[in-house]
Amino acid sequence: MELTRALAARGEVGRVDLLTRQIFDRKVDAGYAEPNESLATGANLIRLPCGPRRYLRKEVLWPHLDSFADHALQYIRQVGRVPDIIHAHYADAGYVGAQLSSLLGVPLIFTGHSLGRDKMRRLHDRGAKISTIENQYKIRQRIEAEEQTLENATMIVASTQQEVRDQYADYDNYQPERINVIPPGIDLSRFCPPRKKAQRSSIQANVDRFLKAPEKPMILAIARADERKNLGNLVKAYGESPKLRSIANLVIVAGNRDVVARMDKGARKVLVSLLALIDGYDLYGSVAYPKHHQPEDIPLLYQLAAQRRGVFVNPALTEPFGLTLIESAASGLPIVATNDGGPTDIIRHCNNGLLIDPLDTHGIADALITAMEDSAQWHRWSSNGVDGVHRHFSWPGHAKSYIKAITKLAETQETLTPLRKNRLPTVDRMLVCDIDGTLLGDRLGLNQLLNEIRSSRHPVGFGVATGRNINSTLEVLDEWKLPIPDVMITCVGSEIYYGEQITKDKTWSRQIDYRWDPIALRQIMKRFKGLKLQSRDSQRPYKISYDVDPKKMPSVREIVHALRLQNLHAKVIYSHQAYLDLLPIRASKGLAMRYLGMKWGLAPERFLVAGDSGNDEEMLCGDTLGVVVGNYSPELDRLRGRSRIFFSDNEYANGIVDGMNYYDFLGDIQVPDDEGKTT
Ligand code: GLC
Numbered sequence: 302m303e304l305t306r307a308l309a310a311r312g313e314v315g316r317v318d319l320l321t322r323q324i325f326d327r328k329v330d331a332g333y334a335e336p337n338e339s340l341a342t343g344a345n346l347i348r349l350p351c352g353p354r355r356y357l358r359k360e361v362l363w364p365h366l367d368s369f370a371d372h373a374l375q376y377i378r379q380v381g382r383v384p385d386i387i388h389a390h391y392a393d394a395g396y397v398g399a400q401l402s403s404l405l406g407v408p409l410i411f412t413g414h415s416l417g418r419d420k421m422r423r424l425h426d427r428g429a430k431i432s433t434i435e436n437q438y439k440i441r442q443r444i445e446a447e448e449q450t451l452e453n454a455t456m457i458v459a460s461t462q463q464e465v466r467d468q469y470a471d472y473d474n475y476q477p478e479r480i481n482v483i484p485p486g487i488d489l490s491r492f493c494p495p496r497k498k499a500q501r502s503s504i505q506a507n508v509d510r511f512l513k514a515p516e517k518p519m520i521l522a523i524a525r526a527d528e529r530k531n532l533g534n535l536v537k538a539y540g541e542s543p544k545l546r547s548i549a550n551l552v553i554v555a556g557n558r559d560v561v562a563r564m565d566k567g568a569r570k571v572l573v574s575l576l577a578l579i580d581g582y583d584l585y586g587s588v589a590y591p592k593h594h595q596p597e598d599i600p601l602l603y604q605l606a607a608q609r610r611g612v613f614v615n616p617a618l619t620e621p622f623g624l625t626l627i628e629s630a631a632s633g634l635p636i637v638a639t640n641d642g643g644p645t646d647i648i649r650h651c652n653n654g655l656l657i658d659p660l661d662t663h664g665i666a667d668a669l670i671t672a673m674e675d676s677a678q679w680h681r682w683s684s685n686g687v688d689g690v691h692r693h694f695s696w697p698g699h700a701k702s703y704i705k706a707i708t709k710l711a712e713t714q715e716t717l718t719p720l721r722k723n724r725l726p727t728v729d730r731m732l733v734c735d736i737d738g739t740l741l742g743d744r745l746g747l748n749q750l751l752n753e754i755r756s757s758r759h760p761v762g763f764g765v766a767t768g769r770n771i772n773s774t775l776e777v778l779d780e781w782k783l784p785i786p787d788v789m790i791t792c793v794g795s796e797i798y799y800g801e802q803i804t805k806d807k808t809w810s811r812q813i814d815y816r817w818d819p820i821a822l823r824q825i826m827k828r829f830k831g832l833k834l835q836s837r838d839s840q841r842p843y844k845i846s847y848d849v850d851p852k853k854m855p856s857v858r859e860i861v862h863a864l865r866l867q868n869l870h871a872k873v874i875y876s877h878q879a880y881l882d883l884l885p886i887r888a889s890k891g892l893a894m895r896y897l898g899m900k901w902g903l904a905p906e907r908f909l910v911a912g913d914s915g916n917d918e919e920m921l922c923g924d925t926l927g928v929v930v931g932n933y934s935p936e937l938d939r940l941r942g943r944s945r946i947f948f949s950d951n952e953y954a955n956g957i958v959d960g961m962n963y964y965d966f967l968g969d970i971q972v973p974d975d976e977g978k979t980t
């Protein structure tokens with residue numbers, strides 16, 4: 302949300318919509334159900350339905366993400382403007398973002414935050430079984446989503462160089478030239494140096510009641526009670542250094558606890574061993590470990606430590622980022638931290654402290670002493686930290702670098718192919734035509750049709766729906782010098798492509814892949830007379846096609862019946878008394894078109910559909926506005942008399958133009974009622 306606000310505050314940015322999941326659940330705040338929340342001028346938090354209404358942990362969201370993407374498309378239609386950039390944060394958003402980016406023709410930017418391969422390795426190192434990791438974290442799906450996202454992304458924004466080396470480099474789609482390291486910012490209004498006359502706070506009282514000489518410099522550590530945070534070695538370093546013990550107190554803020562015995566196992570183990578160390582070195586009176594603190598106490602703790610000329614320490618075994626280091630630096634507190642990714646970058650930028658080896662307790666003690674002993678140096682580090690954070694780790698700074706990177710991207714043609722955005726979210730009606738025998742056949746009629754669409758005062762989308770495959774579709778469109786349509790439904794509705802990018806709709810393929818067994822189907826079909834498999838390029842993953850001899854072949858009903866007896870399922874489509882197509886039962890030109898309507902948010906009445914033969918039948922029926930051109934093939938005769946199917950006397954594109962006039966399709970759209978009257 303902080304990033305969203307910072308981006309929206311920039312003059313180059315018109316608007317930022319932050320899309321997340323809508324949740325209705327008594328266990329979470331009612332605000333999570335709010336569909337739209339304004340964050341700042343030009344910045345909105347949008348919550349979209351995604352699967353069940355209740356709260357779900359992120360690992361079980363995967364099956365619902367397609368629905369999130371669909372709702373995002375509807376939302377974009379509602380806004381009426383296709384975004385210029387989609388930035389996905391984390392693997393699940395990456396999955397959605399990759400889909401949206403290819404559907405809309407908009408560049409994708411990705412920030413992984415943490416990546417699955419690294420997580421899997423760490424869990425595995427800790428002794429977790431691969432099967433457990435898989436069940437609990439759905440890690441394979443996450444990694445695959447990350448691979449796909451990286452493959453699709455035009456740019457990746459990482460927080461540190463180390464993240465690039467240790468996390469992204471592990472992926473098949475690692476392309477370092479696409480990665481930009483732009484560290485995140487912190488909310489600087491929360492973290493600032495102490496004022497001269499600071500007030501006593503309740504957290505100060507809570508800390509000081511542990512200490513014999515609270516005014517001494519304060520070594521502050523704030524970290525979860527987690528093995529990896531290495532707090533035990535910090536206590537050892539302190540306990541074993543008489544000098545350190547004499548010059549400073551140690552304050553450890555490790556989460557909140559009520560009853561130690563009821564803490565979760567990992568945290569309890571860490572805490573109990575800390576207490577034992579404190580007891581063992583007899584550190585009573587010089588180490589504080591408050592039971593409770595509130596989020597608003599954190600800035601006060603940094604300030605208190607700064608006021609007492611102390612130091613912030615983060616001795617974690619590894620530290621990819623280290624937000625607390627930046628917060629303490631912003632508060633004017635010098636830092637001592639593990640020599641690892643995040644701290645290295647921070648100290649390089651800020652020059653406000655020392656790096657340590659987290660396993661070397663003497664080294665830790667020495668560094669802490671050095672940081673506090675020399676007063677001139679302490680003041681230098683204190684102010685270096687404040688300046689450095691403002692320069693390198695503020696959200697306005699981040700937003701500025703981000704815009705610069707995007708601008709550069711837009712200028713280099715190789716990395717950002719000048720995409721033509723998908724128009725579908727902005728059209729309010731759509732003409733979908735069969736190609737052979739409908740759209741093509743009469744040049745003059747076609748010219749007239751194209752002119753009428755072009756000069757329409759409404760945004761009209763244009764699509765074709767054909768039995769041809771995509772290559773032969775593109776070929777014939779080119780032959781007739783037609784522009785590339787917004788949508789191409791090909792192979793009798795078993796494939797869908799969008800726009801000039803010719804982006805395949807993969808969700809559609811996945812959706813129709815149901816009870817489809819092409820090998821068995823082909824086998825059974827061999828028993829029928831009068832059928833001959835068409836050439837190889839007419840056979841597609843989701844379409845089996847035959848040329849037929851109408852005199853010899855059995856009826857479509859007989860074929861369907863025979864298939865069902867074998868427990869085989871297919872949609873059997875007969876056209877022009879010459880072709881027979883088998884498709885998955887969820888595929889057809891008609892279903893593909895309805896899917897388009899749902900996906901892109903257009904009601905059936907906003908579609909005018911034109912055809913001439915049997916493979917157009919399904920898309921002509923239903924609530925869409927149908928037009929059968931004059932040169933139609935006899936199998937469509939049975940559609941006569943339906944209110945929403947207009948039979949034109951004119952042939953080819955002339956018939957389409959006639960149908961458009963009949964429905965006033967480019968005007969106010971007249972929808973005939975069941976008696977055939979228009980309303
Ligand atoms: C097109 C396709 C063919 C299909 C026919 C009917 O001609 O190339 O494979 O059988 O349409 O749908």
Ligand code: MG
Binds near residue numbers: 912
């Ligand atoms: Mg046709």
